[in-house]
Amino acid sequence: MxxxxxxxxxxxxxxxxxxxxxxxxxxxxxxxxxxxxxxxxxxxxxxxTEVNYERAMDLLAIRRHMALLMSETVDPSRFPRANRRMSELEKVAVARSHERDVQQYATIGLRIHKIILDTMSSAEYRRLWEECYYRTCRLTYSIVEHDWVSTNQLQLEEIRELVAVFDGGEPKQLASFCHRKLGEWMAFIQRMHAAQNTSRIDESFKELLHEFSAQN
Incomplete structure (x- = not known):
């Protein structure tokens, strides 16, 4: 629900x-x-609560900087299990990719987060990473309905790239991936936010124009 x-x-x-x-x-x-x-x-x-765009974007930027430290906080011995779990998740994501189901999209996003989280050996880093995730994930999921095709494609690409990263077994690759992917998500969210605001302005103008025409 x-x-x-x-x-x-x-x-x-x-x-x-x-x-x-x-x-x-x-x-x-x-x-x-x-x-x-x-x-x-x-x-x-x-x-x-309402989704606060500015605060969420600030926290996404913090997560992106935190990602640079990830290579020092993960245990590569956990990568094989993460690889298996991510490969299984890819099958699920592909199977449901044609269904416009925001709830399922969010569930898969949470599973991606949990798989990455389980590779972290530092309890404090894990706590901070998880808190930032929960504070920002609603912003990502709030734009899904506005552009299902693009957001769905981004999620599939993320899963497939993570399969390759875990298969490589290099912590620095995971850190680099998370840093880059968060930057891509931020840029996408900014574009979508700007487009939505422009649409709202256009609709408001149309309403005002309609009222003005009715009065005259």
Whole structure:
């Protein structure tokens, strides 16, 4: 299920949906609040926050710089397992590539993130990398519906390149890949954001023109 900005989240409803007690749900919501993904509002309860474009882009830039340190924080002995998991994920991604399913796209994106995360031997680096990921992933997924073909293609390319990187077994290649790929995603998001804003301006102008014509 997708949770949209300003949507209220009920502990009891979430507990029923995921088949768990309210205690772990409460703990997850507290963690999400730390990441800025939800917030508590007086008289309302816990709601999903809006996607902040500027803040997310700043964090993506931080992740990109962090990627340069990745070669010192990963364990290459974990690469063969990562290679197998990524190869299996490629089959899943190819099979669903013609389906316009944002939820499945996000699930695959999370699996990519987890596979990379599991190669990291530094607990502190892993924690920071994971926190930045969760703080920025919604921005990426928010543009999927506006250009499914391009975002889907970028995700498939990312998986295939990671298969080759893990097969090579070189930590520096993984660091270089993540640094480059994050730069590509940032450039793509910026283009999409600019295009969406231009579209909104055009629509607003059309509405004003329509109102002016109606008054005259």
């Amino acid at each position: 997708r949770y949209l900005p300003s949507q209220r989240l009920s502990e009891s409803a979430l507990a029923e949906e995921f088949g768990v007690s309210r205690t772990p749900i409460r703990q997850v919501l507290q963690q999400l609040a730390l990441f800025g993904l939800v917030e508590s509002r007086n008289g309302v309860g816990t709601v999903v």
